[in-house]
Amino acid sequence: MIDMKNIKPLFIAFLLVCSSTYGQTARQKRAEGLFNNFSFVKAIEHYQKLIDKNDNKDYALRKLGDTYIMLRMPEKAIEVYSQVVKQPNVPSEYYYYYAQVLRANGDYKESKIWMKKFREAGNKADSRVKEFFKEGDLASGIFNSYERYTLSKLDINTEFNDFGAIEFGDEIYFTSSRDIGVSVDRLYAWDEQPFLDIFKTNKEGASVASTTRVDGEVNTNKFHDGPVTFSADGTKMYFSRNNHEGKKQISDKKGTGQVAIYSADLVNGIWTNVEPISLSNPNYLVYNPSLSHDGTQLYFASDMPGGFGGTDIYVSDIDDDGNFGEPKNLGNVVNTEGNESFPFIHKDGVLYFSSDGHVGMGLLDVFATVTDDDGNYLNVINLGDPINSKKDDFTFYLSEDGFEGYVASNRKGGVGNDDIYAFNRIPPLRLKGQIFDSVNNEPIAGAKVVLGRKNGEEIAYFITGEDGSYEHLIDRDADFVLSGSKEKYNDISKDFNSFGLEKQKEIIVDLNIAMAPIEDVVLLADLETIYFDLDKDNIRPDAAVELDKVVALMNKYPGMVIRLESHTDSRAPDAYNMDLSNRRAKSTYQYIVSQGIDAARITQYEGFGETQLVNKCSNGVKCSEDEHQLNRRTEFVIIKMK
Numbered sequence: 001m002i003d004m005k006n007i008k009p010l011f012i013a014f015l016l017v018c019s020s021t022y023g024q025t026a027r028q029k030r031a032e033g034l035f036n037n038f039s040f041v042k043a044i045e046h047y048q049k050l051i052d053k054n055d056n057k058d059y060a061l062r063k064l065g066d067t068y069i070m071l072r073m074p075e076k077a078i079e080v081y082s083q084v085v086k087q088p089n090v091p092s093e094y095y096y097y098y099a100q101v102l103r104a105n106g107d108y109k110e111s112k113i114w115m116k117k118f119r120e121a122g123n124k125a126d127s128r129v130k131e132f133f134k135e136g137d138l139a140s141g142i143f144n145s146y147e148r149y150t151l152s153k154l155d156i157n158t159e160f161n162d163f164g165a166i167e168f169g170d171e172i173y174f175t176s177s178r179d180i181g182v183s184v185d186r187l188y189a190w191d192e193q194p195f196l197d198i199f200k201t202n203k204e205g206a207s208v209a210s211t212t213r214v215d216g217e218v219n220t221n222k223f224h225d226g227p228v229t230f231s232a233d234g235t236k237m238y239f240s241r242n243n244h245e246g247k248k249q250i251s252d253k254k255g256t257g258q259v260a261i262y263s264a265d266l267v268n269g270i271w272t273n274v275e276p277i278s279l280s281n282p283n284y285l286v287y288n289p290s291l292s293h294d295g296t297q298l299y300f301a302s303d304m305p306g307g308f309g310g311t312d313i314y315v316s317d318i319d320d321d322g323n324f325g326e327p328k329n330l331g332n333v334v335n336t337e338g339n340e341s342f343p344f345i346h347k348d349g350v351l352y353f354s355s356d357g358h359v360g361m362g363l364l365d366v367f368a369t370v371t372d373d374d375g376n377y378l379n380v381i382n383l384g385d386p387i388n389s390k391k392d393d394f395t396f397y398l399s400e401d402g403f404e405g406y407v408a409s410n411r412k413g414g415v416g417n418d419d420i421y422a423f424n425r426i427p428p429l430r431l432k433g434q435i436f437d438s439v440n441n442e443p444i445a446g447a448k449v450v451l452g453r454k455n456g457e458e459i460a461y462f463i464t465g466e467d468g469s470y471e472h473l474i475d476r477d478a479d480f481v482l483s484g485s486k487e488k489y490n491d492i493s494k495d496f497n498s499f500g501l502e503k504q505k506e507i508i509v510d511l512n513i514a515m516a517p518i519e520d521v522v523l524l525a526d527l528e529t530i531y532f533d534l535d536k537d538n539i540r541p542d543a544a545v546e547l548d549k550v551v552a553l554m555n556k557y558p559g560m561v562i563r564l565e566s567h568t569d570s571r572a573p574d575a576y577n578m579d580l581s582n583r584r585a586k587s588t589y590q591y592i593v594s595q596g597i598d599a600a601r602i603t604q605y606e607g608f609g610e611t612q613l614v615n616k617c618s619n620g621v622k623c624s625e626d627e628h629q630l631n632r633r634t635e636f637v638i639i640k641m642k
Contacts, residue, residue, distance in 0.1 A: 028056060028462065032473050035063060036147075036428060040070045041372045058087045059460035062094060069097070069139045070370055072333075072379045074104035085114070089458040092121035100138045122455070139370075140359075140382035148426035148476055151386040154406075155207040157415040161196070163408030164227030164395040165420045168234055172406075173200045173214070174420060175226030196224040198239065216271030218264050227342075227395060229291045237264045237271060238298065240287040243280060259287040261300060278324050279316055293347040293400075298324065301341040309337035313353055333377040334369060342394045348402070349375075352383075354394040361385065364392040366407060387423065398425070428473040429498055435468045435484050443468025447486040454479050454495070476501055539591050543634075547588065550636060551595045561639040564588050564605040567612055569631040570619050574609060581607025588634045603639055 031046035044067050050060035065080035081098040084090060095118035102111035156162065156174070164175040175196050197219045201211040219225050223242035230237055243260035260280030265273040280286045281304065290299045296318055301311045304327070312335040317325035330351075334340060338357025341364075345351050351369040358367055358380055365388040370379040387393060389411040398405040403425050410418050435447045447464040451472055459480075462470050474480065476498050483493040539547065554560050566585035568577040585605035593599045610618075613631050617623035 027053075028060075029471075031060070031063065035067060036473070040067045040370055040378075043067050044071075055463075056461055058084075058090075058458070061087075062090075065094075065097065066142050069101070069142055070379055070381070071372075072139070074101045077101045078105050087458075089452065089456050091453070091457045091459060092118060092123060095121060096123070097138065097142070104138075139379055140384060143381050144384035147384070147428070149383075149387055149423045150426060151407075151421050151423045153415070154420045154422050156199075156201055156211050157419040158208060159416040161418040162416060162420050163418045165406035165408070166228065166230075166397045167203065167399065167406075168230050170203050171200050172203050172206055173198060173228055173230075174406075175199070175228070176211075195220075195222065196226050198226045198228055214271065215269075216264065217274040218262075218271045224259070227288065229289050231291060231295050232293055235266045236291075236295075237266070238262070238277070238289040238291060239264070240289065241276075243276070243282055258282060259285050261286050261289045261298075279327060285311060288342045290343045290345050292345050297345070299343040299345050299351065300327075301343060302327070308332055308335040309357060310339035311341050313340045313343050313351075331377055334380060339364075342396070344396050344398070346398050346402075347400045352396045352398065354392075354396070355380075358382065361388045361390060363390075364394050366393050366396045392418075426476070429476050429501060430471055431474045432469070432471045433482070435464050435470070435486075435492075437489075444486060444489070447484050447489070450483045450485075452481045452483070454481055474498060539587055544591070547591050548595070551592055551597055554592075554597050554601065561601050561603060563603050563637040563639055564634060565637060566605070566607045566634045567631055568607075568610050569628040570610045570613060570617055570621075571628065578607060578609035581609045583607070584632075584634060 027046060027050055031043055031050060034040070034043035034046060044064065047060045047064040047067060049055075051057050051064065061080055062084050065077045065084055068074070068077035068080060078098075078101045081094065081101055084094050085098050095114050099111045099114035099118060102108075102114060154165075156172070158176065158178045160176060160178040162174060162176045162178070165172055166174070176199050177196050178199075198214045199211050200214055201207070213219055218228075218237065218239060220241070225241050226239055228237055228239040238261055240259050241262045243258040258281075260276045262274055262276050262280075264271040267273070277298075279298075279300070284302060284304045286300060286302045286304070288301045291297075292299070297315050298318060299313060299315045302314055303311045304314075307329060313330045314327040315330060316327045319325070329335065334351075334353070336355060336357025338355060340353055340355045340357065343351060343353045349371070352366060353369075354364040354366055356364050358365070360367075360382055361384075366383045367380040368383060369377055370381060371377055382388065383396075387396070387407055389409055391409060391411045393407055393409045393411070395408040396405065397407070404423065405425070406420055406422055408418050408420050431451070433449075435444045435449065436442065437444050443464070443466070445464055445466050445468060447468070448461055449464060449470045450461040451459045451474070453459065459474075460472060462472055464470050477500075479495070479497045481493060481495055483491065485491045550562075554562070564585050566581040566588065568581045568584075570577075572580070585607045589599075589602055589605040592602065610631070614633075615623070615627055615630055617627050617631060
């Protein structure tokens with residue numbers, strides 16, 4: 001048995017292909033990662049590199065157009081999509097995307113033409129046409145085709161209002177109006193429920209029974225308390241509370257109670273030192289705080305003068321002494337004439353918030369922001385179903401690793417009015433596999449793998465790396481066809497699907513299929529080339545070692561039939577070199593037969609003299625001895641494997 005792991009490759013060119021395809025794979029992975037982490041500005045650069053290098057160009061063009069949509073650049077997207085829709089076997093949704101950007105650029109006539117093409121491509125019943133895109137929220141639709149969430153009810157919900165869940169350590173903190181038997185001075189007139197308090201429960205086995213009211217001065221019996229946000233070390237809390245003086249709530253001129261942000265310190269396990277922060281004001285709402293992971297910025301909602309509508313999202317810088325800077329409105333990309341509230345700033349810098357002003361699925365919906373490298377807001381994306389519903393969806397929280405979190409909603413089917421739901425964020429499914437040579441079971445680098453649908457649409461293609469591997473992000477709950485090809489190999493293909501894989505982050509498709517070499521393929525069996533001394537045709541000891549490997553392969557594959565081809569360097573007359581190469585081919589043939597291989601399995605042994613040099617060293621060219629040595633060689637060609 002030959003140990004293939006310890007044999008060097010036959011061709012230098014083979015190595016060069018491997019190293020370049022590895023770079024292509026890395027570029028594509030980087031681009032995909034940036035796209036799926038909202039880093040669209042940087043993604044543009046990487047997709048453009050793929051296009052410039054003609055590396056999976058068709059797919060990269062599609063994603064480049066998608067990226068421009070995310071950044072609210074329809075004038076850029078239209079240039080790209082106009083090329084995309086001309087691609088052979090392009091996914092039909094790009095007819096729709098093109099129709100939308102045409103409409104966004106004012107070309108309604110052309111838009112109708114492409115909308116018709118989209119319908120005729122088998123999409124008459126497409127729900128996106130009827131529902132999600134009816135208001136033209138193209139960016140949200142494209143992004144949500146890559147994102148999936150699963151939603152489940154938490155056992156901490158009651159018949160009262162429960163919302164604002166966040167994690168700190170092993171505990172879940174949230175806000176609730178549940179009646180826990182403490183003295184309640186009065187009910188909230190709006191819904192006749194007790195006033196809100198801050199509660200906590202262990203994440204493991206969380207239930208109503210395990211839930212307790214947070215100790216300390218952060219809860220009151222006369223005012224609403226919560227939701228909350230924490231400093232990274234857990235020693236500082238910011239939370240919403242009715243603005244008050246003593247026991248009297250502060251109201252505006254219309255008698256509406258105002259809300260402020262308060263801070264508290266954790267001292268000996270108890271929350272104390274409660275006081276309103278300087279941003280609070282008796283004349284308007286300042287509430288729903290979210291502290292950045294590094295503690296340098298506080299995001300909040302307010303209806304302070306100078307905003308765009310009802311309540312807007314603001315941010316204030318925090319200096320080293322804990323002082324708050326002037327509040328900054330996040331601008332009209334984030335804020336609308338409606339109400340924006342409940343901001344949550346994730347560790348990775350993405351801001352999530354709820355709004356009834358942006359295009360949504362119902363009342364309040366949860367949105368995510370898209371920024372450029374300088375932090376300027378470029379777009380917002382609706383997180384879609386099931387995070388959002390036809391009712392109010394708010395207090396979105398995402399764990400640091402980005403895979404799970406909580407959202408509150410008053411959607412149908414809950415326990416009370418507002419309920420807390422846990423979700424798992426299901427990232428795009430990662431497809432993985434490898435391609436091997438059927439002769440030697442070694443991986444094939446540089447093979448082209450095409451990912452498509454059964455209807456003939458081509459989704460993308462990718463080139464296998466040095467280890468024969470490939471990977472790509474794919475949709476869930478869909479049918480696919482994978483095809484593999486490479487020059488001098490028989491094509492392969494395999495059908496597979498991604499149904500029922502909600503709990504999986506990747507799928508390893510068994511396309512670890514051996515690609516069979518076709519006739520006249522040079523044996524890339526990772527053998528050393530058989531070399532000869534100058535003007536000699538005898539088998540050198542190092543050549544004998546390699547020929548023994550050929551013998552072992554032929555014993556392993558009894559149906560293998562080969563042909564031998566020998567070559568010389570350019571020194572000596574052409575006719576002499578032709579004769580010398582024939583003698584070398586014969587010597588090689590005789591050695592293999594002497595080891596017990598049936599002579600009928602070597603159909604031909606032929607010399608080519610100096611007619612097929614592997615480098616520049618032709619007649620009259622000055623070369624080193626090592627360079628000339630590369631041309632004094634014997635190669636092996638598989639005729640058949642049966």
